[in-house]
Amino acid sequence: MAAQPARDAERTRAEILEVATREFSDNGYAGARVDEIAAKTRTTKRMLYYYFGSKEQLFVAVLEQAYTTIRALEQELDVEHLDPVDAIRQLAELTFDHHESHPDFIRLVSIENIHRAEHIGTSSVLSRLANPALDVLARILERGRAAGRFREDVDPLDVHMVISAFCVFRTANQHTFDAIFKRDMLDPARREHYRTMLGDLVLGYLTAR
Amino acid sequence: MAAQPARDAERTRAEILEVATREFSDNGYAGARVDEIAAKTRTTKRMLYYYFGSKEQLFVAVLEQAYTTIRALEQELDVEHLDPVDAIRQLAELTFDHHESHPDFIRLVSIENIHRAEHIGTSSVLSRLANPALDVLARILERGRAAGRFREDVDPLDVHMVISAFCVFRTANQHTFDAIFKRDMLDPARREHYRTMLGDLVLGYLTAR
DNA sequence: CTTTGAACGAACCAGCTAGTTAATTGTAGG
DNA sequence: CCTACAATTAACTAGCTGGTTCGTTCAAAG
Numbered sequence: 001m002a003a004q005p006a007r008d009a010e011r012t013r014a015e016i017l018e019v020a021t022r023e024f025s026d027n028g029y030a031g032a033r034v035d036e037i038a039a040k041t042r043t044t045k046r047m048l049y050y051y052f053g054s055k056e057q058l059f060v061a062v063l064e065q066a067y068t069t070i071r072a073l074e075q076e077l078d079v080e081h082l083d084p085v086d087a088i089r090q091l092a093e094l095t096f097d098h099h100e101s102h103p104d105f106i107r108l109v110s111i112e113n114i115h116r117a118e119h120i121g122t123s124s125v126l127s128r129l130a131n132p133a134l135d136v137l138a139r140i141l142e143r144g145r146a147a148g149r150f151r152e153d154v155d156p157l158d159v160h161m162v163i164s165a166f167c168v169f170r171t172a173n174q175h176t177f178d179a180i181f182k183r184d185m186l187d188p189a190r191r192e193h194y195r196t197m198l199g200d201l202v203l204g205y206l207t208a209r
Numbered sequence: 210m211a212a213q214p215a216r217d218a219e220r221t222r223a224e225i226l227e228v229a230t231r232e233f234s235d236n237g238y239a240g241a242r243v244d245e246i247a248a249k250t251r252t253t254k255r256m257l258y259y260y261f262g263s264k265e266q267l268f269v270a271v272l273e274q275a276y277t278t279i280r281a282l283e284q285e286l287d288v289e290h291l292d293p294v295d296a297i298r299q300l301a302e303l304t305f306d307h308h309e310s311h312p313d314f315i316r317l318v319s320i321e322n323i324h325r326a327e328h329i330g331t332s333s334v335l336s337r338l339a340n341p342a343l344d345v346l347a348r349i350l351e352r353g354r355a356a357g358r359f360r361e362d363v364d365p366l367d368v369h370m371v372i373s374a375f376c377v378f379r380t381a382n383q384h385t386f387d388a389i390f391k392r393d394m395l396d397p398a399r400r401e402h403y404r405t406m407l408g409d410l411v412l413g414y415l416t417a418r
Numbered sequence: 419c420t421t422t423g424a425a426c427g428a429a430c431c432a433g434c435t436a437g438t439t440a441a442t443t444g445t446a447g448g
Numbered sequence: 449c450c451t452a453c454a455a456t457t458a459a460c461t462a463g464c465t466g467g468t469t470c471g472t473t474c475a476a477a478g
Contacts, residue, residue, distance in 0.1 A: 028323050030240035109385055110319050114237050117384030165378030175326035176318055204413030
């Protein structure tokens with residue numbers, strides 16, 4: 001088979017982005033080293049500046065890609081035909097699984113929050129990615145309310161927030177939680193417990209008297 | 210009154226720690242600058258090394274102080290005489306208020322998690338600070354179970370985790386959440402809503418059929 | 419007083435780090 | 449072919465950064 005072409009802009013760009021994602025996620029924004037990112041690539045530091053302009057713009061690109069990936073996956077959910085209660089549980093578990101399998105993303109979000117979202121604040125890409133899962137959620141809640149199963153006064157974004165809070169905390173704070181309470185929230189043996197617990201939690205809230 | 214003595218080891222130490230807390234919290238571990246910390250102090254960089262030895266040890270000292278402060282406050286709660294349901298709500302709200310008024314602490318915890326808790330992992334101080342609030346919580350749950358008000362199978366640490374997750378997420382992720390969903394979770398106008406919601410959430414879980 | 423050790427300050431340094439310069443090579447279109 | 453331009457490379461730099469050196473000053477004990 002043909003060797004990969006010596007020059008492939010798309011591949012080079014993608015590779016830089018991939019390595020940068022890992023480096024920023026592992027070391028934080030200030031802790032990540034441009035030289036280190038370049039070294040772990042099959043290309044050079046100059047290419048990084050050629051394609052992305054600066055360390056900061058590279059970081060923005062990393063964030064944009066991470067969010068875009070995750071939002072795309074959220075779209076795949078098809079819960080319209082399910083019972084509202086089952087739908088909520090399924091949505092929660094999808095988010096749960098998703099967060100668990102994308103620790104890099106959670107770390108990037110934490111890093112970006114430490115920087116007060118100053119990078120994505122200026123990103124036009126991100127602001128257009130407004131959440132489709134929110135619409136899905138809103139429709140589920142509407143059906144649940146109509147069926148008299150859910151409380152009347154619930155805001156979809158609040159429900160989304162609870163699901164996120166649970167999933168994000170479990171991965172984002174795993175290390176300090178383990179250090180202090182000697183409990184590894186990501187131990188596979190506890191995975192099902194937490195997954196079920198999240199559904200119980202959200203549904204307990206939605207169906208409370 | 211007498212001017213402050215020209216030399217006061219305790220005050221110097223405390224001032225360095227205070228400034229360092231702000232700087233680490235604002236910029237992350239790698240982003241914080243030793244020179245900047247020193248400059249914002251009434252002393253010099255040399256003193257910082259004199260008292261703390263290194264940037265890393267200074268960061269550990271900051272974390273230890275932050276955790277110690279917060280744990281001490283948790284101790285003050287006296288809910289033994291309350292109805293279990295009221296006690297849970299009060300505990301949740303105490304945590305809520307606490308997190309809200311200590312954003313620095315949350316940021317430091319996030320930073321430390323990005324570094325995989327490698328700093329507090331070696332701290333003997335922190336491992337001894339095992340959570341007294343957990344005992345309080347365990348006793349409340351026990352009383353609630355005995356009275357037939359709470360489900361039987363609930364682990365105190367799981368309840369603590371839910372409360373933390375909600376409170377931590379609200380402050381730690383406020384910036385990205387606001388950037389993406391255009392909702393400021395720390396808007397004072399929404400404070401009561403979230404405070405009540407947290408109690409509803411936890412009690413909904415504890416009293417679910 | 420004098421001694422002693424803790425507390426302090428200024429200048430310094432070696433290595434690092436983001437970003438740049440300018441020259442070189444592959445490749446597609448004519 | 450060959451030309452024009454995109455893609456790539458290596459070497460360089462100016463400024464920063466954590467950490468250190470070493471000399472000075474204060475205050476309490478004797």
